[in-house]
């Protein structure tokens with residue numbers, strides 16, 4: 001056994017030991033396909049770490065990466081590939097996931113993998129040849145349109161984030177087929193496996209949290225935040241905010257109120273953060289710079305943000321009112337030790353004339369989230385209704401309008 005084989009065995013054993021590999025077929029594929037041949041310029045140790053590896057960036061923003069192996073394992077389990085399946089992947093990247101899928105569908109199946117970038121498609125072709133995987137059809141094109149010549153597909157999977165479920169993907173699935181995609185839902189990205197029903201609606205079979213680079217091309221949506229003070233950006237969940245109004249609110253910091261529940265980073269971003277965005281108009285996320293251990297004492301709002309995935313961040317509600325603009329933001333309690341991974345004691349700080357009423361709403365939403373059992377993305381049930389179709393009975397009460405569909409969200413106890 002060579003060094004690469006040993007490193008791969010260690011990676012797969014590790015993923016299995018922490019419960020990330022529940023399907024024997026997926027485990028076998030990870031053991032068989034040599035990831036390092038899809039990352040030829042990356043040291044062996046990194047190629048077999050359970051980490052995403054950025055492979056392309058534009059202006060400092062990652063545009064392609066080899067996804068984290070354990071996230072790939074979760075998504076391959078969600079995709080539930082069977083021998084003989086025809087599958088379309090949108091986001092070929094290095095070609096590694098396509099090679100794993102080719103192994104899972106076997107010689108009777110077929111994998112088509114599309115990438116928008118010709119250089120990446122050329123690279124994926126070289127990697128697949130080096131790994132002696134001949135069964136993948138690579139296509140350079142905009143996956144927002146799917147790939148009609150290969151349709152219909154039993155499975156369509158996006159390995160790139162989308163803010164919409166496009167009619168092309170739904171139209172290219174077989175009846176009862178499954179679409180798996182990282183879907184943006186008011187600022188929370190979830191990997192959702194959607195089964196196409198006879199009534200034309202798609203219902204979630206499973207939902208997991210995830211973090212993927214965004215779709216380029218005709219399906220791209222701008223998720224840029226509005227930068228306000230101290231390098232802090234405000235990302236509204238449902239509409240744009242006027243930076244001048246946010247600045248005016250931030251210039252008038254007001255009282256703080258105690259939040260009874262301590263919050264960890266996952267609670268703040270994917271748990272309560274998701275809940276607030278789904279239930280409160282004006283919900284927003286606040287994003288500061290990277291957490292800098294050499295600058296433990298930044299000033300102002302950045303000093304009160306929480307450490308989330310190496311960034312200073314928070315959530316809150318912004319609104320304009322006849323009395324003036326206001327913001328209520330969840331902030332660290334001074335008793336919290338941000339060097340730990342949390343959960344931390346937190347407070348809500350009001351800014352501007354409308355801030356205190358917004359603090360009431362943040363506190364009420366936190367209490368409702370706790371009463372509902374602190375739901376996370378995994379607890380949601382989604383029904384995606386393409387434009388022009390009526391909502392089926394039993395679809396959730398929370399409605400998120402996307403470009404070509406409405407997503408009905410059913411949280412537990414809602």
Ligand SMILES: C[S@@+](CC[C@H](N)C(=O)[O-])C[C@H]1O[C@@H](n2cnc3c(N)ncnc32)[C@H](O)[C@@H]1O
Nearest residue numbers: 064091093094096097115116143159160216217
């Ligand atoms: C996270 S990477 C995919 C990783 C890949 N599955 C692998 O195994 O290496 C996302 C990919 O989506 C591609 N992409 C972005 N927008 C696209 C589009 N509209 N159509 C097709 N591919 C797109 C990017 O170029 C990038 O290579």
